[in-house]
Amino acid sequence: MLRPSTDSSYLDYQYGTSEKLQIRIETHGRYTEAGEDFTATEPGHIDAQPGLCILDVECGPGRLVGALRDSGLEYIGLDRSGSCGRRSLSCR
DSSP: OOOTTTOHHHHHHHHSSHHHHHHHHHHHHHHOOOSSOHHHHGGGGOOOOTTOEEEEETOTTTTTHHHHHHTTOEEEEEOSSHHHHHHOOEEO
16 A cells, blocks of 8 residues: 555645645644744755755745755755646756
8 A cells, every 4th residue: 555645646636736735835834833934944954055956856836945046056846746846946
């Protein structure tokens, strides 16, 4: 049996439309316990130097692109969900 995080039919059901994706984003925003802002905290976990390229697999809407680009990094975001892929960003 596939895990929900790798089952393509489950992922299509959960993230298949922009509306479903937005609901997931809002739900995670309301109920995820975090002491700090994700987009401010996550780049600190990446030991990257300006000019390097970051590949963000399953990037969703590309929440990290701004912070990483502002740090002088190249960013490529990939997501196999159609609604996520259309909303994610690739910056060089």
